[in-house]
Structure formats: C-alpha cells, structure tokens
Amino acid sequence: MTSEFPHTPPRKSYTFSDAANAEIRRAAASGIYDIRGGGTKRYLPHFDDLLFLGASISRYPLEGYREKCSTDVWLGTRFAKNPIHLDIPVTIAGMSFGALSGPAKEALGRGASAAGTSTTTGDGGMTEEERGHSKTLVYQYLPSRYGMNPDDLRRADAIEVVVGQGAKPGGGGMLLGQKISDRVAMMRNLPKGIDQRSACRHPDWTGPDDLEIKILELREITDWEKPIYVKIGGARPYYDTALAVKAGADVVVLDGMQGGTAATQDVFIEHVGQPILACIPLAVKALQDLGMHRKVQLIVSGGIRTGADVAKAMALGADAVAIGTAALVALGDNDPVFEAEYQKLGTTAGAYDDWHEGKDPAGITTQDPELYNRFDPVLGGRRLKNYLKVMTLEAQTIARACGKNHLHNLEPEDLCALTMEAAAMARVPLAGTDWYPGKNGF
Numbered sequence: 192m193t194s195e196f197p198h199t200p201p202r203k204s205y206t207f208s209d210a211a212n213a214e215i216r217r218a219a220a221s222g223i224y225d226i227r228g229g230g231t232k233r234y235l236p237h238f239d240d241l242l243f244l245g246a247s248i249s250r251y252p253l254e255g256y257r258e259k260c261s262t263d264v265w266l267g268t269r270f271a272k273n274p275i276h277l278d279i280p281v282t283i284a285g286m287s288f289g290a291l292s293g294p295a296k297e298a299l300g301r302g303a304s305a306a307g308t309s310t311t312t313g314d315g316g317m318t319e320e321e322r323g324h325s326k327t328l329v330y331q332y333l334p335s336r337y338g339m340n341p342d343d344l345r346r347a348d349a350i351e352v353v354v355g356q357g358a359k360p361g362g363g364g365m366l367l368g369q370k371i372s373d374r375v376a377m378m379r380n381l382p383k384g385i386d387q388r389s390a391c392r393h394p395d396w397t398g399p400d401d402l403e404i405k406i407l408e409l410r411e412i413t414d415w416e417k418p419i420y421v422k423i424g425g426a427r428p429y430y431d432t433a434l435a436v437k438a439g440a441d442v443v444v445l446d447g448m449q450g451g452t453a454a455t456q457d458v459f460i461e462h463v464g465q466p467i468l469a470c471i472p473l474a475v476k477a478l479q480d481l482g483m484h485r486k487v488q489l490i491v492s493g494g495i496r497t498g499a500d501v502a503k504a505m506a507l508g509a510d511a512v513a514i515g516t517a518a519l520v521a522l523g524d525n526d527p528v529f530e531a532e533y534q535k536l537g538t539t540a541g542a543y544d545d546w547h548e549g550k551d552p553a554g555i556t557t558q559d560p561e562l563y564n565r566f567d568p569v570l571g572g573r574r575l576k577n578y579l580k581v582m583t584l585e586a587q588t589i590a591r592a593c594g595k596n597h598l599h600n601l602e603p604e605d606l607c608a609l610t611m612e613a614a615a616m617a618r619v620p621l622a623g624t625d626w627y628p629g630k631n632g633f
C-alpha cells in the first residue's frame with residue numbers, strides 16, 4: 192500500500208557498506224580469501240594524533256643555524272664486540288628478495304649507505320646487489336630459513352632474528368608462484384613457479400628458552416662480533432620485549448600493526464595486532480622495569496612516513512625507527528606517473544597493493560626482467576637518500592624547537608595527545624590537560 196507521506200530516502204548500512212558487500216561478492220565468486228601487500232588501510236590511532244609542545248619561556252629552544260642537534264645512534268652495545276654506529280636513526284626494514292627485485296635491493300643499499308644508515312635482508316636471503324651496495328647490512332634469520340646461509344651470517348654487520356611482523360603477528364608470509372623465478376627458487380632452495388608460504392614460527396624452538404639457545408648459537412657462529420636483534424610483531428609488547436631481553440637480544444625491533452608486508456591475507460593485516468602507538472610505551476616500560484632502557488636498543492616501525500613520526504617515536508622512548516613502505520614509495524612505488532598502467536591492472540596510484548602478482552609497473556615488487564629493468568637503481572638510491580635526509584632534517588627541526596641537542600633527548604614530556612585514544616595508548620596528556628586515561632589508576 193502506498194502512503195500519502197514521502198518515502199524515507201534510501202539508506203545504506205554502515206555495517207554492510209559498499210566495500211563490505213563488494214568483499215562478500217568477491218569471496219562468493221572466487222572461494223578464496225584476499226591476499227595483498229602493504230599495511231592496514233583502516234583508520235587507526237597513530238603518530239598524527241600526537242603533537243609536540245615546543246619551547247617558549249619554561250623551555251629554551253636551540254638555534255637551528257648555530258646550535259648542534261645530533262642524530263647518530265649506536266645499536267648493539269650490550270654484548271656485541273662490534274656494535275653498529277649509524278649517522279641517522281632511520282633504518283631500512285627487512286624486505287625480502289623475491290618480494291623485491293634485485294635492482295630495488297641495490298637501490299635500498301645505495302640510498303641507505305649514502306644517508307649513513309643500514310639496510311636489512313629478508314625472507315629469501317642475501318643478494319650481492321644489496322650486500323655490495325650496503326655499508327651496513329642486517330641479515331635476517333627467519334622462521335622460513337629461506338635463503339639462510341651460515342657464510343652470509345658472517346658477511347653481515349648484524350643479525351636480526353625474526354619472531355614476527357606487525358602486519359601478521361602469529362602468521363607467515365606468502366610468495367606466490369608468479370614471482371618464483373629461477374634465481375628466487377635457487378636462493379630459497381624450493382621449486383620454481385610454486386606458491387610458497389613462509390613458516391609462522393621457527394622450526395626448532397617452542398619458547399623463550401629455545402630463543403636463548405638460538406641466540407647463543409648465532410653469537411658463536413659469528414664470534415660474538417655482530418649485534419643480535421630480535422624482531423617482534425605488536426602482539427604483547429611488554430612481555431615479548433622482556434622475553435627478548437632475557438633471551439640475550441642486543442636490540443629489540445618492534446613492528447606495529449600498521450607495518451607493511453609483501454603479501455598476506457587482508458583479514459590478517461586488518462584484524463590482528465596492535466597499533467605501534469600502543470606498543471611503544473609498553474616495550475619501553477619493559478626495558479625500564481629491567482633496567483635496560485638505552486642499554487638494549489629499541490627500533491620501532493609501522494607506518495612511519497615523516498621526520499615528525501620519527502621524532503614522536505623517539506620521544507616515546509625508541510632509539511631508532513625502521514621504514515619499509517615509505518622507502519618503496521621513495522624509490523617510485525605507487526607513483527602517479529604509472530597511472531595508465533595501474534588502471535590496466537584494475538587499480539590506481541596510491542592503492543596498488545597486489546605486490547604478490549609481480550606485475551609492478553615501477554619495477555620494484557617484481558621478478559619480471561622486462562619490468563625490473565625499467566627501474567634505475569642509481570636514481571632510486573638517490574631518491575631514497577634525499578628522502579632520508581629530509582626526514583632527519585625534519586626530526587632535528589622539531590628536536591631543536593623542544594630545546595634538545597640530540598634526537599635521543601626527546602621525551603614523552605615534549606608531547607601532548609589530540610584524542611583520548613592516543614592519550615591512553617601513548618600515555619601522554621590529552622592536549623590542554625595534565626591527564627591521560629589510566630594515569631594514577633584512573
């Protein structure tokens with residue numbers, strides 16, 4: 192029966208949004224879950240929700256053109272005979288050869304070395320492109336053992352035992368058959384063209400005591416020379432940091448939920464883990480409770496894009512940060528110059544995340560020679576160096592404005608939070624107050 196009154200306008204459900212319905216239809220049509228690269232795409236509390244207070248009368252700023260603000264960092268000072276000294280506290284995170292092309296690895300090495308920082312291998316082992324162009328190279332020791340080689344352990348400057356990643360704590364990665372070229376297959380000792388899943392846990396340990404034994408083994412193989420990092424995803428950062436320290440780590444690498452990945456299930460990226468903002472204070476608390484803050488260094492990652500992000504992470508207590516996605520963007524990933532080709536792949540610049548398919552028009556996340564030969568590693572390295580330099584200058588500008596003569600002197604007291612969530616997670620006061628949720632038990 193029609194009513195004499197106007198109809199209620201059509202309303203779409205917030206819960207069953209267009210995106211949610213499209214995913215239901217995609218799943219119904221294909222019968223497989225969505226796999227993609229990159230980090231979480233939903234809104235999460237992040238560094239943007241914090242602000243620096245800056246100096247005025249009660250704090251005295253430093254003069255940019257005359258007064259020094261240092262940016263260097265030592266990593267691995269606890270046990271290693273040869274700790275690492277970097278000019279800047281922004282490092283390049285582990286990204287696998289396989290996910291990335293050889294020329295992309297070379298560009299990471301070139302850019303990082305020119306900027307005075309380190310690069311990191313990844314699942315799939317050490318390439319000559321990266322070793323040859325990286326002044327300081329961290330070698331990942333992963334659950335998968337893909338590309339693991341004891342000689343390469345000795346050729347590295349530090350070793351990173353990967354327990355987990357922020358994009359998928361508790362899970363393993365994927366490298367689909369399209370990207371398993373002859374070379375990738377040879378390095379991983381697995382068949383060409385067949386999908387590979389990386390293990391979610393190390394095959395030879397079942398808990399923290401085994402981690403301690405493994406770290407001792409790695410120290411012996413490398414004659415106690417190299418710093419040993421332990422990388423954890425942002426799951427239970429207080430206990431995981433404490434256990435890594437107990438197991439003998441020189442450095443803890445903490446990767447929050449925003450952290451990128453080469454490829455895994457979308458449901459994992461979007462629904463497992465904790466934002467990096469929530470993880471840092473818990474890891475710092477664990478280090479402080481053990482009397483190890485600044486003795487065991489903390490590197491944090493997950494969605495870091497600017498010098499402001501770097502400065503905020505350091506003000507919360509990190510010694511350094513690592514970047515993955517931002518480094519790829521600096522090299523040329525998702526650049527609008529490739530828009531016509533992104534459109535052919537059914538996507539658009541800024542949204543391209545099918546890195547597992549190996550069709551990257553920028554030649555970065557591919558093993559197809561036609562595509563990766565488009566990428567110029569010298570130019571890519573220069574772009575990365577410029578970007579790292581800008582991030583460092585930005586962080587220094589902020590530190591000076593807070594009256595600090597070293598980035599490490601930034602502290603939570605320099606910050607305020609814009610939202611209740613950020614205040615609660617970062618444990619810094621809500622703007623305009625001296626309070627954050629949880630302070631004094633309230």
Ligand SMILES: Cc1cc2nc3c(=O)[nH]c(=O)nc-3n(C[C@H](O)[C@H](O)[C@H](O)COP(=O)(O)O)c2cc1C
Pocket residue numbers: 228229230284285286287290291312313314331353355356357422446449450451452453492493494495513514515516517546556
């Ligand atoms: C293309 C790509 C490949 C990656 N491969 C690895 C890997 O092999 N091992 C690992 O521990 N993490 C890997 N990661 C995660 C990064 O090391 C790092 O934790 C993450 O990228 C940090 O977050 P961000 O991308 O927001 O900077 C990868 C990330 C990307 C984007």
